[in-house]
Amino acid sequence: MRYVEEFRDPVAAKVVLAEIAHVVDQIGATAEKPVHIMEICGGHTHAIFRYGLDRLTPPGIEFIHGPGCPVCVLPMSRIDECVTLAEDPRVIFTTFGDAMRVPGSKKSLLQAKADGADIRMVYSPLDALEIARRNPDREVVFFGLGFETTTPSTALSIQQAAREGLTNFSVFCNHITVPPPIKVLLDDPHMILDGFVGPGHVSMVIGIHPYDFIAEAYDKPIVVAGFEPLDLLQSVLMVLKQIRDGRAEVENQYARVVPEHGNRVSLAAIEDVYEARPKFEWRGLGEIDASGLRIRDAYKAFDAEEKFGVGYGAGHRSVQEPDGCACGAVMTGRIKPPECPHYGVGCTPEMPLGALMVSSEGACAAYYQYGGARAAETVE
Amino acid sequence: MCLGIPGQIVEITDADRLMAMAEVSGVRREVNVACVATGPLDDLVGAWTLIHVGFAMSLIDEEEAAKTLEALRGLGEAQETLEAMADSASALEGTQ
Numbered sequence: 236m237r238y239v240e241e242f243r244d245p246v247a248a249k250v251v252l253a254e255i256a257h258v259v260d261q262i263g264a265t266a267e268k269p270v271h272i273m274e275i276c277g278g279h280t281h282a283i284f285r286y287g288l289d290r291l292t293p294p295g296i297e298f299i300h301g302p303g304c305p306v307c308v309l310p311m312s313r314i315d316e317c318v319t320l321a322e323d324p325r326v327i328f329t330t331f332g333d334a335m336r337v338p339g340s341k342k343s344l345l346q347a348k349a350d351g352a353d354i355r356m357v358y359s360p361l362d363a364l365e366i367a368r369r370n371p372d373r374e375v376v377f378f379g380l381g382f383e384t385t386t387p388s389t390a391l392s393i394q395q396a397a398r399e400g401l402t403n404f405s406v407f408c409n410h411i412t413v414p415p416p417i418k419v420l421l422d423d424p425h426m427i428l429d430g431f432v433g434p435g436h437v438s439m440v441i442g443i444h445p446y447d448f449i450a451e452a453y454d455k456p457i458v459v460a461g462f463e464p465l466d467l468l469q470s471v472l473m474v475l476k477q478i479r480d481g482r483a484e485v486e487n488q489y490a491r492v493v494p495e496h497g498n499r500v501s502l503a504a505i506e507d508v509y510e511a512r513p514k515f516e517w518r519g520l521g522e523i524d525a526s527g528l529r530i531r532d533a534y535k536a537f538d539a540e541e542k543f544g545v546g547y548g549a550g551h552r553s554v555q556e557p558d559g560c561a562c563g564a565v566m567t568g569r570i571k572p573p574e575c576p577h578y579g580v581g582c583t584p585e586m587p588l589g590a591l592m593v594s595s596e597g598a599c600a601a602y603y604q605y606g607g608a609r610a611a612e613t614v615e
Numbered sequence: 616m617c618l619g620i621p622g623q624i625v626e627i628t629d630a631d632r633l634m635a636m637a638e639v640s641g642v643r644r645e646v647n648v649a650c651v652a653t654g655p656l657d658d659l660v661g662a663w664t665l666i667h668v669g670f671a672m673s674l675i676d677e678e679e680a681a682k683t684l685e686a687l688r689g690l691g692e693a694q695e696t697l698e699a700m701a702d703s704a705s706a707l708e709g710t711q
């Protein structure tokens with residue numbers, strides 16, 4: 236158990252691991268007949284690989300890596316739209332650095348920047364606002380992407396821009412929500428899912444009740460988890476105990492940060508600025524009902540889609556993913572990354588072909604990053 | 616981008632806009648405190664918060680802050696966030 240020593244509290248980790256092994260035995264799960272636990276959040280996927288949690292836990296547990304990495308689920312057409320906006324000479328295009336290397340059908344934002352587009356990587360939409368204040372003769376567009384954790388930041392920034400009467404700031408809104416794709420996966424007859432580990436920082440904003448349907452309508456356990464390795468192990472144990480006891484509940488392992496009903500101010504800002512789109516396209520999952528957000532009419536002046544006529548539903552939408560690219564199958568947990576023909580050959584973190592290779596939260600990048608160490612260890 | 620980073624509020628910089636200076640791993644960065652401003656703003660000075668893309672999203676205690684920071688360091692996320700903050704400063708100047 237070489238990784239356990241890296242835990243903040245290795246003794247506590249060993250205790251939880253022993254308990255996990257015991258409950259897995261009680262359930263009767265084995266490598267041939269495992270329980271399938273999906274960790275929804277890409278941050279959790281990263282932590283599982285970093286600490287080797289999938290191998291510290293018994294072979295009776297199979298982790299399925301969920302669609303919870305906002306960069307990874309962006310279809311190529313969204314990146315193409317970003318490039319179109321960024322190449323407009325009036326525009327200063329601002330984005331989180333994470334999105335820079337996601338491949339579009341012709342180029343990534345990084346390539347567009349090299350070709351001369353004014354693209355700036357910012358840490359916060361507040362910095363995009365400041366760029367707008369300092370450049371009144373330019374149009375500053377912020378690429379709003381991310382799940383519920385990030386959504387309040389752009390909503391509050393738009394409200395601030397409205398209060399100041401800024402006329403050269405807009406958001407290209409591609410925010411998405413966690414619950415709808417989970418429902419799609421649960422409805423998929425090919426998916427075997429016995430329980431979920433839920434993203435803690437999303438629930439910090441929305442609380443734990445948006446997941447009630449998982450327990451109530453689908454009879455599956457879900458535990459909202461922090462992202463420390465010990466948090467994750469404890470959450471897996473809580474999921475396993477529910478399975479053993481035949482319970483299906485929404486439990487909160489991360490109560491020290493996650494309030495049951497979420498953050499009031501964040502939720503109010505989201506509600507004020509955004510509304511659900513009828514549909515939104517996810518890489519690998521296709522269009523999902525009410526899974527994306529758009530800016531309400533009241534804030535139209537800050538909507539880059541309105542201002543520039545670019546965005547979801549504006550042009551021909553679907554762009555073919557590269558040949559043989561298995562991003563969709565990996566994203567839905569149908570195959571593991573090394574089973575993709577491009578893995579490590581045409582697709583590496585330096586030269587990503589698919590989005591799952593771009594961010595450290597993507598399953599392919601996580602496999603790739605920690606896979607080398609693992610191979611060496613097997614030889615030992 | 617998805618994970619927050621702990622920071623301590625050291626000073627309220629603009630009460631109207633709900634902005635405060637936070638210290639994040641030795642780096643000072645202005646953040647918005649709307650989501651954690653339930654009482655008088657000055658009460659936030661000294662408080663530890665989880666900061667997400669420039670917004671303090673949740674109040675945490677010092678012990679939780681230390682634990683979280685360690686987990687983020689382990690994942691390489693703390694370094695990435697601090698770099699993103701530094702990059703952003705040059706983006707403001709247009710020198711990126």
Ligand code: SF4
Nearest residue numbers: 561562575582589599
């Ligand atoms: S290896 Fe690349 S192309 Fe294949 S599934 Fe992963 S990200 Fe997609």
